[in-house]
Amino acid sequence: MPRAKRLSDPPDRILRVYAFDPSRGARLENHLTIRVPYEKLKKGPVGKKVAVIDYDASNSCYYEGVDLDATSVLGQNGLAPSESDPQFHQQMVYAVVMDTIRRFELALGRPVRWRGDSSSVNAPFHGLLKVHPHAMLEANAFYDPAQHALVFGYFRASEVDAGVNLPGQLVFTCLSHDIIVHESTHAILDGIRGHFSDPTGPDAAAFHEGFADIVALLQHFSFKDSLLETIQRTGGLIHRKQLAPTARAQDGGPVIQAEIGEDNPIVDLARQFGEAMGRRKALRSALGTPPDPRVLERTIEPHERGAILVAAVFDAFFTVYINRTRDLIRMAYPDGREIVPNFLHADLANRLAEEAAKTASRLQSICLRALDYCPPVDITFGDYLRALVTSDREASSDDAAGYRAALINAFRARGVRPQGVLSYNEEALSWDPYEGVAATTENPNFSKLWKDLNAYEDEPNLRYEQQLYERLWGKAESFRLALGLSSKFPVDAKSINPLHRVQTDGSLRRQIVAELVQKEDRVAIDPTDAAAGTFTFRGGNTLIINRQGELRFSIAKPIEGPSGDERRERQRAHLRQMAASFSLAPYVAFDPVHDLGFRAVHRGF
Amino acid sequence: MSEIRVRMYRTGFGDCFLIRFGKGLETRYMLIDFGAHMHGDIGTMCQIMEDIEKTTRSKLEVIVATHQHRDHISGFGQFADRFAKFKIGEVWLPWTDDPNDERARSFRTKQLALYDALDTHLRVGLKATEADQKYTAALDALANLRGNEAAVTELQRGFGTGASVHYFEGGQSITKVGRIAGLSAEFLAPPKDSSFLSRMNPPADQHFLTAPGVRADDVHPFPKLEIKAVPTDPDYSAILEEGQPILAPKAIKALEGMADFSADRLALALDNVRNNTSLVILFRYQGKVLLFPGDAQWGNWQSWIGTDRANEILKEVDFLKVAHHGSENATPVEVVQALKAAGLAVMVPTQTKPFPTIPRKPLLEALEKHCLDNVAVRSDWIGVQGAPTDPGAPTNPAAQPPLPPGFSLGPVWIDFSF
16 A cells, blocks of 8 residues: 555644733743644634634624634644734634643543533533633623633723833733633633532632632743743742843943843733733732731632632742752852842753742642542632642652642641641641441442443443432432431532542552532521522532542531531621622622622622 | 701702701801702702801801712702802811822822713613613712712812811821810721722722723724624625634623623722712710711721721710611621610611612611610601602601601701700
8 A cells, every 4th residue: 555654633733822911022931832632623713622702792793713723824833923813812712721721631630521501502512611702892801600601801901001001002801821721710610619609708709719810820830931031030039029130220220121120920910901900010919918827817809818829829839949949059059159130050040940840830730639629619728728738648648849838838827727627737637538437337338330430431421421420319318327418408419520640659549529519598698687688508528439439538518517507607697798898789789699609709800 | 055966958869967066156067068969859959058058157167078979069069159158167078089199189080080981881882871770770870970070179179268178087086176166076987098099999890991981882903804793794604604603692692791791880889989988077075976977888987997996986976877878788787786775866868769779778777776766867757849758668757756855857957956
């Protein structure tokens, strides 16, 4: 046969994007090529998970969708970055959303799944996450679970105080790398823990925001080119707020750009957006304020409270990075001289960049994996710390690089106190392994669930999926008591996912993570005032099941008993507080579902 | 004659309080707010102006304008020429109205531009009218925010009477108020710290109108690339043929709904912001304590309550003017709880037009437990021909609770004397 072997599809698709946003200009470190898993794309682009549909609701029109498989596009790593070409915008949102999905999939060891789509099965793109890069004239971007969509707005920069932008210039939220990652993370997190968007307390909304910022910021540290610039200009201290000017100014002050110091872009979030709004700075920063355990109690607004979580994770990140690079610095500067920014040896800068990128990607995995060890409802920062410690201990028993210690100390310094934990050591912070009930009672065994899961994984059809969920539900029903579930309320088998972990000895460990949820409808917000309205109160367990079918962990938020009662009261107090501070209260009746749902709280990017 | 008399006028939906201090030759007057909401005006403003002139013989020690809302200051613009003939000692305004304060000025410039942009956006962009229920409250709130420049300018220049104009912030206090011997005043809000100020900016989630004059219908990011979703458009059929992804009509409708979701809420949120610039003043006179919190809402109260000192103050209060017409969240639960258990004199300037959600019944009921004879006295109990009354309240004046001791009814006012 004279024919050449047919090539298979390439593993990756390479696409160009802005590393930050257009405001950082056409510098080398602002242009980035990222690799996303290759898939055949239709115009839009529309792939298997994501459909970019460029409809502009403010102007009631479409912009033509890009064909990323066109030869002219494929041949040059996608379209070149441009503010004025909507097809580049479509390419950038697609690329960054897919990159974020890939990071979750790598860390969790399974495909990302979206929240159930409420649109009709026959509606176009049912089940896909819809992305609207120019959805409306609005200085905003948000994830809308009802529409199963990421909505990006565009707006004119302030006429009076536009910062780096031209006054009145159009700003596109879909060109901000940070904003795209942030909104995609909301969507992915909502698919993993659908009840974290319920208004169960100040921590829940703040967790969604903080977590999305953590993912977006850690992404900054995985791009080596932009990192190298920061490493040079901070002398390796990448957490510094300011970059040193590349040329020293004379006495009269700076004359040219290179003599001006500027903000460190990698610790900032959404700089163009922040400046276009007349705030003169990025929207948020990883650095926050100096740790003060008392601040957490006083901070209620979700973005502000989330910023405390972000600051804790980044404290841990920079601490580990400094520890890991101390040897390099000592070798390069054995006499203890201070490092002069801009005068690092290129080799040293390169090694530092590598260490920073490695640390960031490891920490990102730790943060993402912890999601599987979170309870199904009513997340608190304390729960997340416990999940972080437990999941990382499960993955690697020793903490040689000091990630866990750094995280624990950083959370402690910011006043995160897990409930019922008496000490900040690792054992105490880990969830208690499931020990079963009294010796006389039978402990739950889930070995049949494995059979169903394998059947479903071999042939992922509706029948096997149903069988799998029915099995879980059946097991939960028969072991209510042993699992600490209430006998008063029905049990919902919310999710079942496989967990794959490569152990330190190289072996593969498989587990199942499953969510069971119970709910009590129409609980009065204020039992003495019927007009105050009602809410749905939820409890439940996250189960981690070993290969043999035994229960490893049962991470519970009971709906009944003293802890259920305490949580119910806490949620009431939270909802009352939200109603009291609701800014439209005099004119618009407060409705927790509407006013504390995703759209209202998370609308503000 | 009692040495303090508080006269609450009924302007409609609005505030106007004339307080008399002292007696005989030492009788002095203070006017706190004088305004009616554009859509809650019941036509009593002229009558009230005449009574103010007659009662005070055109002499006012102090005029207080708690905040820049039409329903609190419209009278100062409407009757500027008549106030110009008064003898006025002092004018008190919140620091946010100070034309020489840089932060106040930039805040005000932004806000004014935003009010205009928002009005255009609602009326032109979204074709909103008061008749459309969806927008009634928003347009009404906006009407209250706009068109106050004349009144504010007059207040800032003391009506040209030579009155001295003072701007106060939370934390200040004065022990000497004009010629009113024995009166002291403590300003509890608005504070001047930066965290309060950051909350004064339009809510973070609704920034789309920051640029003055921008309307949805004149921003086209890619004017030459727009393809209208009309089947007859040849470009549209061409891209459809090439596989352009399009949305279901339902999804388009939802997206368009989101596009105008925030405009009306933004108007209401701005109203809240302005209310929170209210001066909150605690007066002490001859052992009596009077609290006038303007239209303070949650954010304003939060700036000073919650401390032991605040609770002590609240316990001492003998007379309370209820904030923001008795609306939800204008008097936090903590405040109600901290007030003295019984015997409090309470006045509520309110009516149900134009906002049917105001006043909020459960709040008034909670307050009444602390009141003299368990009655919080409402301004809409003053019968005025053609004026609305609370549909939920007894319409027959005879069925209204009898006024507690110290209160008496006039033609367009209710008096309270200690």
